[in-house]
Amino acid sequence: DAGVIQSPRHEVTEMGQEVTLRCKPISGHDYLFWYRQTMMRGLELLIYFNNNVPIDDSGMPEDRFSAKMPNASFSTLKIQPSEPRDSAVYFCASSLTGVNQPQHFGDGTRLSIL
Amino acid sequence: QKEVEQDPGPLSVPEGAIVSLNCTYSNSAFQYFMWYRQYSRKGPELLMYTYSSGNKEDGRFTAQVDKSSKYISLFIRDSQPSDSATYLCAMSDYNNAGNMLTFGGGTRLMVKP
Numbered sequence: 001d002a003g004v005i006q007s008p009r010h011e012v013t014e015m016g017q018e019v020t021l022r023c024k025p026i027s028g029h030d031y032l033f034w035y036r037q038t039m040m041r042g043l044e045l046l047i048y049f050n051n052n053v054p055i056d057d058s059g060m061p062e063d064r065f066s067a068k069m070p071n072a073s074f075s076t077l078k079i080q081p082s083e084p085r086d087s088a089v090y091f092c093a094s095s096l097t098g099v100n101q102p103q104h105f106g107d108g109t110r111l112s113i114l
Numbered sequence: 115q116k117e118v119e120q121d122p123g124p125l126s127v128p129e130g131a132i133v134s135l136n137c138t139y140s141n142s143a144f145q146y147f148m149w150y151r152q153y154s155r156k157g158p159e160l161l162m163y164t165y166s167s168g169n170k171e172d173g174r175f176t177a178q179v180d181k182s183s184k185y186i187s188l189f190i191r192d193s194q195p196s197d198s199a200t201y202l203c204a205m206s207d208y209n210n211a212g213n214m215l216t217f218g219g220g221t222r223l224m225v226k227p
Contacts, residue, residue: 004157031213042219043158043202048212055212091157095213100146100206103215105157 002026004106006092012112018080021109023092024073029104030097034067034077037089037108049075082113117141120203120218129227133190137203137218140184144205147179149188152200152220162188193225
């Protein structure tokens with residue numbers, strides 16, 4: 001079975017541009033999580049969805065960040081306008097429904113804002 | 115103080131050594147404990163998953179939980195260069211219907227041939 005798929009793997013863009021990151025969770029998984037990873041702060045949870053509905057977005061740093069999940073097999077994380085401090089690796093993870101199911105991660109999008 | 119503490123390393127060991135990786139935590143409600151392995155430029159990969167106290171073994175890997183001390187460990191026997199990666203501990207409390215995890219900052223391990 002395919003794992004969590006993220007695209008693009010790398011993104012380099014200039015400050016002020018809109019950035020869209022994409023994620024396809026594992027089929028049958030009801031939970032989807034977006035994380036950001038930096039050397040300074042480690043893995044930070046940004047937002048998570050259950051059955052396509054956003055449950056907790058308290059980790060989203062600013063209004064410049066938004067996330068959607070239009071269906072069970074696709075989610076996007078958008079940054080508009082982007083800033084150099086948004087440079088990080090962004091991970092998507094998914095898990096089965098049920099209590100304390102482990103999360104399975106994609107290979108991330110390495111984002112550089114110049 | 116962070117909820118989950120992990121020595122960032124790097125930890126450098128010779129091939130064949132026994133490796134001990136550790137995390138301490140402050141939330142006594144944590145019941146589920148996981149170890150993830152993250153290779154460079156890859157996502158975290160679930161390695162071990164344990165519930166409550168005790169040991170769990172899987173091949174060369176042993177996960178140990180001491181809830182009384184709020185301390186968990188991952189032991190790697192006969193370490194190999196391919197074990198070189200960052201190891202993240204993660205944990206969650208009972209009745210965590212949202213499947214949210216609290217992660218440690220990760221320990222970077224280097225196994226030298």
